[in-house]
Amino acid sequence: MAVNRACHLIEELGCGTVLNGMLDYYPTKExxxxxxxxxxxxxxxxxxxxxxxxxxxxxxxxxxxxxxxxxxxxxxxxxxxxxxxxxxxxxxxxxxxxxxxxxIPAADLEGNATAGVKTENQKFMDKVKENSIACGLNEILTYSFVSPRGVDKINLPENDEKRNFVKIMNPLGEETSVMRTTLIPNMLNVLATNVSHKVEEAYAFECGNTFTPQNGLPVETKKYCIGMYGKEVDFFSLKGIVETILNNVGLKGYEIESETTNSTFHPGRCAKVVYNNICVGTFGELHPDVIENYNLGQRVYVAEINADLVFENITLVKRYSALPKYPSTSRDIALIVKDEVFVKQIEDIIKANASDILESYKLFDVYKGSQIEEGHKSIAYSITYRSAEKTLTDEDVAKVHDKILSELSEKLNANLRSN
Incomplete structure (x- = not known):
């Protein structure tokens, strides 16, 4: 019928002449x-x-x-x-x-149905990413297949366990011949690309797995890495981001300690995060040799944290604290200490001698300049006192405050700054 109609239209419109008969051309019949x-x-x-x-x-x-x-x-x-x-x-x-x-009648599903929700670990990683973005970082994703030369470029010792790779049997090339044991080389490759493209500042983070060989399938460990550079970036910028993220995801009671043995980082400008005597992560300024290896041409700050260890030790329970009944009072102190004195040493003394009226303390200034003696620095704290039982008098605060200053002077040779 369709063919006949087409022929009728062709003849009616004068587009051609219709001949008698029909030819069916069907060379490959289905x-x-x-x-x-x-x-x-x-x-x-x-x-x-x-x-x-x-x-x-x-x-x-x-x-x-x-x-x-x-x-x-x-x-x-x-x-x-x-x-x-x-x-x-x-x-x-x-x-x-x-x-x-x-x-067709509706019927309930039979058997045990499970809700399609994220695991607690996935929710934790989402929270890490959300806080990273809130701190101004941009997420990057890099390959798990890497070059074994990456660990050489970040100055890892020959006996370092991160040189124990899972090797690919049929790699596309040497650049993707092993599985990564650390996220730092990939992060530095990304930062080096930004530097080569004249990007003046970069703030990046990555959450990814690292792989350690064993019998059977390799051990996969979730790591979290931060990389940043720019005019306004320094060690304390990175430290603040690390502490903010760890605090917000629920890790409590960790300590920031000096790290002097990590050859990837600048000696004296590196710290480690310690929880229950276990190193959870390391952060600091890159060693000048590493900066040269990646042609970065400026100070770069990097952190790598074991996200699995953090997840295992977070505290998700939030405790309610009633609003205080009595007012607080604060004292500011500016201390002159030697360059080798760490902030943690000062804070440990403050906590140990402030009794139960110490509410909080905050570092708000570190200064080195012409007004400070060579080899020394000025460190300023704001200390807040409050009692849960009464309104504190000047005498109550002075008794504790003077004890703190006395201990700082005795143990760290710290003196109050006069100008």
Whole structure:
């Protein structure tokens, strides 16, 4: 009918002359597609009982040729125009469509169903990423397949365990021949690319797995890495970000200690995060040799933290503290100490001697200049006192405050700055 109509239009519009007869050009005739189905199984999957007569009638109306062998076997010859029919699931859809979806009763799922929610570890990593972004960092993603030369460029000792790689059997090349044991080389490659493109500052982080070989599948450890550079970036910028993220994800009671043995970082400008005498991570300014190896040309600050260890030790329980009944009072102190004195030493003395009226303390200034003696620095703290039982008098605060100053002077030779 369609061919005849086309010929009629051609002649009517004067586009050509229609000749007698018809030529059917069909060089590769399609074979007849046959499908065997089980009507009982289809009824069970649909949750209804379509009678066999109705079952066959539906298919014949759709121009299938049916040959019923038994109650659980029906052979079908598929119409030539139904190229989408290849298996019994396609027949099930046709039966459901014609029988009527509204006629198929709703039923509850059987068995134990689980909600499609994230695991606690996944939620933890989401929180790490959210806090990183809130601190102004940008997330990057790099390959797990790396070059073994990366650990040379970050100055790892020959006996370092991070040189024990999982090797790829059929690598595309030497640059992707092993699986990473640290995220730092990848981070520095990204920062080096930014430097080469004249990007004046960069703030990046990555959450990814590292791999350690063992019998069978390698051990996968989730790591968190920060990399940053720029005019406004220094060691304390990085330290503040690390502490903010750790505090916000729920790690309590950790200590920041000096690290002098890590050859990737600048000696004297490196620290480690310690929890229960376990090193959770390391951060600081890169060693000048590492900076040269990556052609960075400026100070770069990097942190790498074991996210799995952090997750294992976080405290998710939040405790309510009532609003204070009595006012607080604060004292500011500016101390002159030697350059080798660490802030942690000062804070340990403050905590040890402030009794129960110490509410908080905050470092707000570190200064070195012409007014400070050579080899010394000025460190300023704001200390807040409050009692849960009464309003503190000047005498109450002075007694504790003077004890703190006395201990600082005795143990650290710290003197109050006069100008």
């Amino acid at each position: 074979e007849v597609q046959k499908v065997t189905v089980n009507p009982q199984r289809i009824n069970k999957l649909l949750g209804v009982n379509v009678p066999m007569d109705q079952f066959i009638n539906i298919l014949e109306r759709l121009e299938f040729k049916c040959n019923l062998i038994s109650s659980d076997k029906l052979e079908l010859e598929v119409p030539s125009f139904r190229l989408d029919i290849t298996e019994d699931a396609d027949i099930l859809e046709e039966i459901a469509r014609i029988y009527g979806y509204e006629n």
